[in-house]
Amino acid sequence: NPTALAGMNATLDILINDRERVYGHLHAIANAMVSGMRGIFAEHGVPASITQAGPMWGVTLGDEEPATSYRRVLAGDTHALERLRRACQARGVYMRGSGLGRFFASTAHTKTEVDRSLEAIAEAAGVVKEALAGSRRGA
Known part of the structure; x- marks a missing residue:
């Protein structure tokens, strides 16, 4: 598709020629x-591990120990993460993320x-x- 290729080339030109500004912005966000x-x-007493690699970050709920391995990420409370997504969406903020709580700056x-x-x-x-407390009671 020529249109898609033209868009890709334009994006690559920006990323290559204006790298410092683009990546600086992504990292700042x-x-x-x-x-x-x-x-x-921390303010709300929600145990969470938030790790970051450049413009990507991961949220693992239910434990404050850094989720630095796949096993640690899988140990997070995905139910609570889904509740967070839904609550944010109800407030007009769409959090795409993956089932493993990975998010990206744009x-x-x-x-x-x-x-x-x-x-x-x-909010x-x-x-x-509440979701985390329910998960612990049900465990």
């Missing part, structure tokens, strides 16, 4: 999200999206804490 989420979860994201996302996460923190 991810850093703001990670810092904000860590603060929100060049389209701005401080406005970060602030709105963190606001929704803060949803109670739902997450």
Whole structure:
């Protein structure tokens, strides 16, 4: 498809020719999200591990031990993560992520999206804490 190839070439040109600005922006967005989420979860007493690699970050709920292996990630509470996603979506913030809680910054994201996302996460923190408490009771 020539249109898709033209779009790919234009994207690669931007990434190559304006690398510092583009990746600086991606890292700044991810850093703001990670810092904000860590603060929100700590403030609300939600046990969470948030790891970051550049513009990608992972959220593992239910344990504060760093999820630095696949096994640690799998040990996270996926039910609580799904509750977080749904609560955020109900507040107008779509959190794509994977079933394993991986998220990515985009060049389209701005401080406005970060602030709105963190606001929704803060509002949803109670739902997450409740889901985690329910998981522990059922275990």
